Amino acid sequence: MNKVKTPDYILKLKPYKPGKPIEELEREYGITDSIKLASNENPLGPPQSAVSAMTKVLMDSHRYPDGSAFHLTRKIAEIQGVEPGNIVLGNGSDDIIGLLTRAYLAPGDEAIMTLPSFLMYEIMVNSTGAASVFVPLADGTRAFDIDLDAMLEKITEKTRMIFLTNPNNPTGTVIRKNTFEAFLSKVPAHVITVLDEAYIEFATDPECMMGRDYVNGEKPVVVLRTFSKAYGLAGLRVGYGIMPEDIALALHKVRMPFNVNSVAQAGALAALSDEGYLKQSLEVIHGGLSYLYGELDRMGFTYYRTQSNFFLIDVKRSADQVFELLLREGVIVRSMTSYGYPEFIRVTVGLPEENRRFIKALAKVTA
Ligand SMILES: Cc1ncc(COP(=O)(O)O)c(C=O)c1O
Structure with missing residues (x-):
C-alpha cells in the first residue's frame, strides 16, 4: 500500500483552474468562430519578427538552450538600464514567483497580498508551507486602489514578502x-517587495510608478515582467525579474538550468527589438478602450477605467449568468465571481471587430 504522506499544506492548495480549450467550449456550446476576451492576451497574434527568429532556431532543437540566456539577458539589462546580474529569466513570470517563494519562504513565514490578487501568489507561497495574508482592496468609492497602509499594518516579524500588482489584475488600477x-520607506528591510508589472507597458498615467527605479535602492525590491501581454508571446512562456544581485544569485541557485527554452529565447529577443509591434499593440489596446468606454457609456453600464488591457464591468446581475449567455454568443469573457465580485465581468480588449462583437453580444444578453 502507498504510504506516502502528502503534506497538509499541499493538500490544502486550491489548484489554478485553467480555462477549457476554445475548441472544447465551441463543441460543448455548439458554436463556431468564438472570440476569447478572457485571459488578457494580445489580440494581434505574435510579432512576425519573433516567428521568423523562432523558425530559424528550430533547426537547432537537438541542442540544449543557452542556460544563461546570454543575449536575451543582456538586451533586457540594456533596455531596463540595469546590469545583467540584476536579471533572472523564467518560464513565464509565474516561474519567477515560484523561484522567489522557493528561495525565501519556509513553513512559519508569511507573505502579504491583496484580496483578490493573481492566484499564483497564494499557490506558490502556500506550497512552501508559508502562509498567505490577505488585505482587501479599498472599496469602490476609491475605485479599488490597493490599500498600502492596510498592507503595512499586516507586517510582522514573520513577514518575508509583499506582493503588489501594478497595474493591478483584475481592477486595472495603478500605484x-x-x-x-x-x-516603501515604512517597509522593514527584511521584507522583499515584489512588484508584478505584467501589464505595465499599457499604463499611460504619468504618475504610475516603475519598479525598476527602486531595484538598486536601500530596500529589497523585485520587479516581475513578462512577454505574455504587450509582446504577444504568452504561449512561449518567457518572463523575467529585475532584482538586487544577491537575490538574483539566490534565484539562479534554485532555478532549473534550462528554464527558458531556445525557441522562447529567440522569440523574446526578436520581440524586444520590434518597436513597431509594441507600438501597434498599444494603439490597438488604447483605441479599443476608447471605443468600448464610449459604447458602454451609451448603453448606461458602470465600468472601471483601466491602465491595462482588460477592465471590469458591473453588469448588475449574476456575472456567471452573463458569462454563460455571452458564451452562447461565442464571446468568452471572465466572470469575477471567484474573485469576490459576483456581478462583475472582466473583459480583455480585442481587435476592433472583436470589440464590436462583444458590445453587440452584451447588449443582446442584458436586454
Ligand atoms: C498579474 C499577473 N502576473 C503574472 C501573470 C503571468 O504571466 P506569465 O505569462 O509571464 O507567467 C499574469 C497572467 O495573466 C498576471 O495577470
Missing part, C-alpha cells in the same frame, strides 16, 4: 510614485 515611496 502612484509618491504613494509607493511613502509605503
Whole structure:
C-alpha cells in the first residue's frame, strides 16, 4: 500500500483552474468562430519578427538552450538600464514567483497580498508551507486602489514578502510614485517587495510608478515582467525579474538550468527589438478602450477605467449568468465571481471587430 504522506499544506492548495480549450467550449456550446476576451492576451497574434527568429532556431532543437540566456539577458539589462546580474529569466513570470517563494519562504513565514490578487501568489507561497495574508482592496468609492497602509499594518516579524500588482489584475488600477515611496520607506528591510508589472507597458498615467527605479535602492525590491501581454508571446512562456544581485544569485541557485527554452529565447529577443509591434499593440489596446468606454457609456453600464488591457464591468446581475449567455454568443469573457465580485465581468480588449462583437453580444444578453 502507498504510504506516502502528502503534506497538509499541499493538500490544502486550491489548484489554478485553467480555462477549457476554445475548441472544447465551441463543441460543448455548439458554436463556431468564438472570440476569447478572457485571459488578457494580445489580440494581434505574435510579432512576425519573433516567428521568423523562432523558425530559424528550430533547426537547432537537438541542442540544449543557452542556460544563461546570454543575449536575451543582456538586451533586457540594456533596455531596463540595469546590469545583467540584476536579471533572472523564467518560464513565464509565474516561474519567477515560484523561484522567489522557493528561495525565501519556509513553513512559519508569511507573505502579504491583496484580496483578490493573481492566484499564483497564494499557490506558490502556500506550497512552501508559508502562509498567505490577505488585505482587501479599498472599496469602490476609491475605485479599488490597493490599500498600502492596510498592507503595512499586516507586517510582522514573520513577514518575508509583499506582493503588489501594478497595474493591478483584475481592477486595472495603478500605484502612484509618491504613494509607493511613502509605503516603501515604512517597509522593514527584511521584507522583499515584489512588484508584478505584467501589464505595465499599457499604463499611460504619468504618475504610475516603475519598479525598476527602486531595484538598486536601500530596500529589497523585485520587479516581475513578462512577454505574455504587450509582446504577444504568452504561449512561449518567457518572463523575467529585475532584482538586487544577491537575490538574483539566490534565484539562479534554485532555478532549473534550462528554464527558458531556445525557441522562447529567440522569440523574446526578436520581440524586444520590434518597436513597431509594441507600438501597434498599444494603439490597438488604447483605441479599443476608447471605443468600448464610449459604447458602454451609451448603453448606461458602470465600468472601471483601466491602465491595462482588460477592465471590469458591473453588469448588475449574476456575472456567471452573463458569462454563460455571452458564451452562447461565442464571446468568452471572465466572470469575477471567484474573485469576490459576483456581478462583475472582466473583459480583455480585442481587435476592433472583436470589440464590436462583444458590445453587440452584451447588449443582446442584458436586454
Ligand atoms: C498579474 C499577473 N502576473 C503574472 C501573470 C503571468 O504571466 P506569465 O505569462 O509571464 O507567467 C499574469 C497572467 O495573466 C498576471 O495577470
